[in-house]
Amino acid sequence: MPLQNRVTPRGELIAATARGMYMGNRGRLHDDQRRIVRAANSMLWIICVLDFKGRRREVMTPGRYTELFFLDEAVALAAGHRPCAECRRSDYRAYLQAVRISGAPELNERLRESRDADRIIRDVDALPDGVFVLVDDQPRLKWQGALRRWTPAGYVDPVPVSGVAPVVTPDLSVTALRNGYRPVVHPSVGA
Secondary structure (H helix, E strand, O other): OOOOOEEOOOOOEEOOOOOOOEEEEOOOOEOOOOOEOOOOOOOOOEEEOOOOOOOOOOOOOOOOOOOEEEOOHHHHHHOOOEEOOOOOHHHHHHHHHHHOOOOHHHHHHHHHHHHHOOOOEEEHHHOOOOOEEEEOOEEEEEEOOEEEEEEOOEEEEEEEOOOEEEEOOOHHHHHHHHOOOOOOOOHHHHO
């Protein structure tokens, strides 16, 4: 049975068999039976690579942080995470530059404020690629002229970009994308 550690674009934690392209964490969210007992336990919401310096961990080790998995970086940004300063150093620096913030303390606080803010309804055509919006209450990724519906295994059902919609991606990450930060997206985005 899959663990409840897969993250949706809305930041919810679900159980799904597909692992995704990135992992991250929000602190320790699980109990000793590997059940999720809280949504967050840290201001440090990061996006990490799956393999770094040969480190290996048992997922959801009691007393340790909860490993979370994202389909891709666009989902992680939408859920309110940012690149890790250790395993994704160049991406972290590019993100800082794109949001015009000088360091982690301010970044983490501004990202928390952005995650907690109300969703804004915007003209979808004016949003940068890599942003998630809600269409018929379904998260959709705006990418290369289409809105692609997110599933835990990949993107499906592209529809043309049009109209206005609530933006899922926190405004700070929308700013990063608008200022040239390019997220890594799952290969299904082109299918």
